[in-house]
Amino acid sequence: xxxxxxxxxxxxxxxxxxxxxxxxxxxxxxxxxxxxxxxxxxxxxxxxxxxxxxxxxxxxxxxxxxxxxxxxxxxxxxxxxxxxxxxxxxxxxxxxxxxxxxxxxxxxxxxxxxxxxxxxxxxxxxxxxxxxxxxxxxxxxxxxxxxxxxxxxxxxxxxxxxxxxxxxxxxxxxxxxxxxxxxxxxxxxxxxxxxxxxxxxxxxxxxxxxxxxxxxxxxxxxxxxxxxxxxxxxxxxxxxxxxxxxxxxxxxxxxxxxxxxxxxxxxxx
Amino acid sequence: xxxxxxxxxxxxxxxxxxxxxxxxxxxxxxxxxxxxxxxxxxxxxxxxxxxxxxxxxxxxxxxxxxxxxxxxxxxxx
Numbered sequence: 001x002x003x004x005x006x007x008x009x010x011x012x013x014x015x016x017x018x019x020x021x022x023x024x025x026x027x028x029x030x031x032x033x034x035x036x037x038x039x040x041x042x043x044x045x046x047x048x049x050x051x052x053x054x055x056x057x058x059x060x061x062x063x064x065x066x067x068x069x070x071x072x073x074x075x076x077x078x079x080x081x082x083x084x085x086x087x088x089x090x091x092x093x094x095x096x097x098x099x100x101x102x103x104x105x106x107x108x109x110x111x112x113x114x115x116x117x118x119x120x121x122x123x124x125x126x127x128x129x130x131x132x133x134x135x136x137x138x139x140x141x142x143x144x145x146x147x148x149x150x151x152x153x154x155x156x157x158x159x160x161x162x163x164x165x166x167x168x169x170x171x172x173x174x175x176x177x178x179x180x181x182x183x184x185x186x187x188x189x190x191x192x193x194x195x196x197x198x199x200x201x202x203x204x205x206x207x208x209x210x211x212x213x214x215x216x217x218x219x220x221x222x223x224x225x226x227x228x229x230x231x232x233x234x235x236x237x238x239x240x241x242x243x244x245x246x247x248x249x250x251x252x253x254x255x256x257x258x259x260x261x262x263x264x265x266x267x268x269x
Numbered sequence: 270x271x272x273x274x275x276x277x278x279x280x281x282x283x284x285x286x287x288x289x290x291x292x293x294x295x296x297x298x299x300x301x302x303x304x305x306x307x308x309x310x311x312x313x314x315x316x317x318x319x320x321x322x323x324x325x326x327x328x329x330x331x332x333x334x335x336x337x338x339x340x341x342x343x344x345x346x
Contacts, residue, residue, distance in 0.1 A: 009277025156291050196291065257292055259302050 001202075001240045003140025003169045005107045005119045010143045010144040011154030011164070013125030015176040019248060020144050021122035021213060022050045023222040023230070029084035030223065033117040036110050040134040041124035045089035052079060052218020053086050062090035065102040071109055080223060085116075095129050100136035107137040118131035118240075127161060135162060140169035142202065142236075147188040156197055157176045171202035173236060178207045183240065203236035204247060205229050288331075296329040296336050303327065310340060318344050 008021045018039075038061060039047035048054045056076045058173035059069040064087070087106075090097065109117045115134040121138055124130035135141070141162050145155040155172075162170050174190050181187035192206055208229035214221040221230035222237070235245040280323060309326045326341040 019319070149287060152287055153294065156294065160295070182280075185280050188280050188283060192280065196287055231311060 001140050001169050001171065001242075003138070004111055004117065004260075005121065006142060006169075006240070007121045007123050007134045007162075008142045009131060009134065009137035009158055010125065010151065011127060011158040012146075012151045013156060015144050015151050016143050016173075016205070016224075017121055017125070018046050019203075019215065020142060020173060020175065020233070020236075021047060021120050023220045023233035024142070024237050025120045026051075026084055027080055027222040027234045028076070028118055028120070028218040028238050028240065029078070029081045030234075031053045031237055031241060032083070032215070033241070034083045034115060035118050035120065036085045036114075037120045037122065038106075039089035039122050040098070040103075040130055041122065042089045042093060042095050042130060043091065044124065045091050047086060047122050048088045049218060050215055051086055051220065054218075055206040056248060059086045060088045060090040061106070062097045064106055065097060065099055070071055070152070071106065071114065071235075075114075076240050091255075098129055098133040098147070098268045100133050102138045102165060104157065106130070114117075125158065125232045129242050131161075132165075135165050135167055138167050140171070141167050142171055142173055143197075143199065144173045145193060147174060147182075147193055149153045149203075152193060154197060170199050172197060172199050173203040173205060175205045176207045177204055184244055193247070202239050205232040212256040289328075290338065292329045292331060295331065296338075299331065303329075311342070314342055320344075 008024070010017050021037050025035050029035040032258050036050075037047060039045050040061065045060075048057050053076050059074040061074065063069045064071055066076045074087050075085040076088065078086065107119050107121070109121050121134045124132035126190075143158055145151050147211050150246065159170060165190050172194065174193055176191065178187055182189050190201065194201055208221070208227055210224070210227035211221050211229050214224060214230075221227055222233035224230050238245045307325070310327060311325060321341070324343045328339055329336055330339055
């Protein structure tokens, strides 16, 4: 993706925006980029705990907006990965403190003055001011969708709003896919979701218990070699960086299950 | 009845429902307004042709980039 500022969004809550932000951010930094992840969910911040950085928050995004601290002071360095920084959302202020102009200025400063290669913005659920503020500073978007009815419907709405905002590079992450349910015909396939939503795919993340475990520990799964979801997030980071990473077949059945997918990406055999 | 649901894969049903609801969402139209539109269209058509009101079908559909309104109104022989 050419976009340096990328918003992670979904419309619906609970589909994995924050997990995606933490994991993709950590993987990008591990791959050598200087990355800032920004939590814009004012009042309901969580990116700090998911990344295990809750003990280090002193200043937050709203402090930056209000000028009560310098941008540098609000940048929290990650414990494990060099080049990875977090700006936390405010837990106490309310959403009226959000400002599209300040958001755009903050992202511009991160990219131009602070030398960041990539800024990943974790949007709150919904289509209101929090989402609008997050999207206002983005040139690209990762739309996270679960293969179920309400998530797909909300994603469609979000894609329309992103287009209206002229966020140009909009890519889809199908999260929490359960290969055994897809095989039974009880869960939408990735092809179905792509057909319905009509945007380009950038990642497929299988449902994986290890995600919950790594979140419990406050350490993104993408830093851990030994799990499918972590691998999927690392592949997403590589694709963002322009690498052509093939999609692996998921689940036990290595045969027909993702045949459609392989066909789609030209790797069919 | 449950046997029937098992034979028909639930994701096919979901895909159908999603396509329909998204066509309404994208056209910023509610199913209720669509029913009104159908009724009015039929009234107008009936002035000119004897139409069979049980067999007509009006819906919005995605065709490539654009949304189209499709009215299928079979005429009485």
